[in-house]
Amino acid sequence: MWKPIRKFLNDIHLYAGLTCGLIVIVVCLSGTIYVYNTEIRETADSERYFVETAGERKSLDNLKTQVEEELNGEVISVNVFQSENRTIQFGVKIPEAEKPSTYFINPYSGEILANNIEKTGTEEFMGYMFSLHRWLLLDKIEKPILESKTNMELGRFINGVATLLFLLGVVTGLFIWFPQKVKNWRQGLKVKWSGNWKRINHDLHNTLAFYSLGALFIMAATGPFWSYQWYKEGWQKTFDIYQAPQTNLNPVASNSEKQAEEAPLELVNFSLDQVLVKSNARLNYEGNLRITLPNMPGGDISISKSRTGFFAKAGADQLTLNPMTLEVKEAKLFSDLPLRQQIGRSYKSLHMGDIFGQFTKFIWFVACLIATSLPITGTLIWWNKRKKKKSDRRRQVRTAQAEMA
Structure with a gap:
């Protein structure tokens, strides 16, 4: 029973990989570089x-x-x-x-x-890496390729298809990795460097993919978030962070809100230094802080603070301050959210690898580098098997001709 299932999964794995191989190489290579986008910019500039x-x-x-x-x-x-x-x-x-x-x-x-x-030159380069990773550089083409989509939408769509195929390859690859004989399971955990190049290539594909499987799955599962609206909404609903678009059906309320906005209010003067002190006192940990000033009279001060450190957990804490008293009106702490919502709101950190600071960032960097190599090693495995089948058929034809003679 397992043999035909394994062949079916192997065929899905093969054709999914061959279909999206070139795009995966481009997307993963640019992603490998972009993992350290901040560090590259800060070092070069x-x-x-x-x-x-x-x-x-x-x-x-x-x-x-x-x-x-x-x-x-x-x-x-x-x-x-x-x-x-x-x-x-x-x-x-x-x-x-x-x-x-x-x-x-x-x-x-x-x-x-x-x-x-x-x-700067570095920013230009990283901008191209981002465009390559997200839209396959199609956004750089001025002339529309299709009438029904902008070039950016087309690049996003193609990227999404390739990512979903890669995700399918990751899932099927896990089942294919398990050997047909249980006693041989250790073979999938190491590379036989003493073998010929075909064996080494096969082991590199299997072993490296297995060790990076978790990171590859997370990267592939979060990638389509930026490609498809239905996937984005599905993610948000799954992790309980979905908010339906607001439509104002009450014209009376709308007019009253407009009148309130037009009321003669004045912007309140406050001290940024006091805002900083109040914010750090409420969020008492090492981190980087962003202060957003009120954009209209009567508005509040918005604070966002994120942790720093090698194992810094992603997820910024939010504060809302009264500009008149600098008292905290509302505190939204990431740690107070249910685990389900924490995961849902961390889609970007999960995709880019900084979910636990530099620790996971390095893991994602290595995994993304491995992902770049998988279409290459996988295609070589398929090509070698194809050549072997042709050689076996020729040998059988010669044997049959010899017997007939």
């Missing part, structure tokens, strides 16, 4: 992110005033990092600009070191 600690740091309020005066804009957000040698990032809305820009500020001198408008 270190002058943007790091400064020498010299003297006393300026207050956030002074830096905010200095930045707004120099740029003639409005600060809408502030990123404060745990390390003393890191720049502070201010999100600034300039009147003539379409969208806010990020400025990197030296906290000791107040000097504007750089902004995200002017792209």
Whole structure:
């Protein structure tokens, strides 16, 4: 019974792999690089992110005033990092600009070191890696390939199909990995380096895939989240984080809300330094903090803080502060969520590998590198078997001709 099932699964594994092989190589190779996107950017463009600690740091309020005066804009957000040698990032809305820009500020001198408008070579390269990983670079083509879809949508669709086929290959590969004879199960855990190149290639495919199976499954299972709306909604409903689109069916309520928004309220002045103190007192752990200022009169201050460290658990904590009193109006702690919702909200961290900081990031890097090699080693296995079958058929024909003679 197991033999025909195994052959069926092997055929699915084979044809799924052959169909998506080239795309998987491209997506996984770019993903391998993009795992360390932040580290690559910070190393190559270190002058943007790091400064020498010299003297006393300026207050956030002074830096905010200095930045707004120099740029003639409005600060809408502030990123404060745990390390003393890191720049502070201010999100600034300039009147003539379409969208806010990020400025990197030296906290000791107040000097504007750089902004995200002017792209460096590293940022350009990583942008291409992201485009290759997400849309297969089709978004870079100006002329539409299909009338029914934009190039970005087409790239997203093809990527999603390849990812689902890869997921199918991962699942079927697990069953195929188990040997037909139970006593030979250890063979799938090591590479026989003394064998010929065909045996080594076969063992590399089986063994490396087995050891990276967990990470590969998570990467493949979360990948289609960005390709298909039905998959995204299915994920959200499965992990109880789905929120239906809101439609306002009450025009009276809508008019009253509009009148309330038009009421003559004034923005409240508050101290960013006090916000920082209050936030760190409430979220008392090492981490990076983002302050989002009210975008309208009567609005609240939004705080987001994420942990740092080698085993730092992903999942930011959220605070809402009253701008008048700086009291915490609402605290949404990631650890307070049910495990099901924690998993659901961690789809990006699960896909990129930083679910437990640098520890899992390295595991994902290695697994993604292995995933890049699997279509190559798998295709070689198929090709070698194909050649062997042809050779066996020729041998049988010669034998039959010899017997007839």
